[in-house]
Amino acid sequence: MSATILDGRATARAMRREIKKAVAKFKKGTGVTPTIAVVRAGEDPGSVWYANAIKKTMAGHGMDSQLHVLPETATQEELVALVARLNADSNVHGIMIQEPMPKGIDEAEVKKALSPDKDVDGVHEVNAGRLALAAPTGRPAGVGPFFVPATPAGGMELMARHGIEFEGKNVVVVGRSSIVGKPMALLLMRENATVTVCHSRTDDLAGVCRQADILCVAVGRAEIVRGDWIKPGAVVVDFGVNDVDGKMVGDVAYEEAAEVAGMITPVPGGTGPMTNAMLCLNVLEAAKRSVLSA
């Protein structure tokens, strides 16, 4: 066990103090309490659990949350109408639509109904497009303001707060999902890293991972990344959340990896708490924008 732990809990705790201060200042200056509306149809257990976690996190940062639950039998039109109502509600600054949505609902259409300015989860096509089009940091972005999904944003923040530099680094991202892998790759490109995106069809996945100075894993398969996939001294960021016999484990075999890596995120307590902190930052940011544009 030689790796330094990238402690997401401690980092999120430090961020909480900063965010609470910023929220308090914003509330004092504007009289407005930043508020997220969480939208769900049905009672998917993971979604129920996450909505509760958001409520607690928001409260812990001095912000409000609303929960809007439609029955499992809700139609797409009903969901879209709810989102439209929340778009128009000036007391709501951020909206998160929980997935999975009930069968038969076109998730892309519901997400399109979101106002990009309230899309604190970064799932709207306009926010994805602006991230894809944005110039490297340090230059004029060339796009309007946008929200980045909280999970990859949290991974970046966790690394940045541990002094990890990206420029010229060989970074491998395993997983190409729209909410973690691809935005993570685009964020890393913006920071001048050389980024390789791998996935289930990659030949010699272990060999590619072994070349990474920074290895980010988001595939949702328990402990698929083994210790001997890791370059000695590498930074390992594990976005995986897998339930194995009631125990939460990541996509990286932690004990093995920690012997080899230079720095590593634990699961739980790594990228998870950072996701919550970044979501709070996005809600505060959305509230600030709404006041500026009012």
Add this chain to the structure above:
Amino acid sequence: MSATILDGRATARAMRREIKKAVAKFKKGTGVTPTIAVVRAGEDPGSVWYANAIKKTMAGHGMDSQLHVLPETATQEELVALVARLNADSNVHGIMIQEPMPKGIDEAEVKKALSPDKDVDGVHEVNAGRLALAAPTGRPAGVGPFFVPATPAGGMELMARHGIEFEGKNVVVVGRSSIVGKPMALLLMRENATVTVCHSRTDDLAGVCRQADILCVAVGRAEIVRGDWIKPGAVVVDFGVNDVDGKMVGDVAYEEAAEVAGMITPVPGGTGPMTNAMLCLNVLEAAKRSVLSA
């Protein structure tokens, strides 16, 4: 000189026959002639040349083009107003705004004024977002229909028509521009390639290139990629268009590279003619969509 030439001229010629046939069928069925409007402010020589090329290409495929030129002194509001008028004109199916726009104009704001449904150049944030969010080919895309910038789309088509397979291949994209490098990387990811994006800040660029089964170069620096950067037998796709003493050369040192590569695009006559063909396809597609939604 051992490499097979990826002949963009011959491929575009073959495509022209297909596109002409499809255009004729569409015109016969609908009475509508697919039409692109090219918008420009000022007389940038490259833009003037390209507008003429588009006009010729469109005519060669049985389609129409319009040219709308504002003076160099045009304001952003005037450009946006022109774009809005073309958005509303049912005789115009595709719109291309030429860059560079005059100084002081926020190019991002002008592009945002485009209707995504007429953005045949794939520069609108909605089209970029849908490409970034799209699932791998063969699965439901999970996004609405979108336009891909013609240059990377042409590179993909040229390779596909030469039987090059992407799945599991190690592909290196040099350059991370919004119009070539990044969309090329996203297109290749969709086809199950393992994609590495390099750029000017990459350490050991030559070494990374040397690992590529497929090497795509779009950096705009004459002959930066040398023969010894190429893995023997690799596919080399050169998007570069550089003027060196009045001669058009690519980003790859062609003579050297052709000794090593398995297949290679010449410059000129490689990716360039494919760009024109793909733009025509996008205009036809836009016309089809406009008729469907009318």
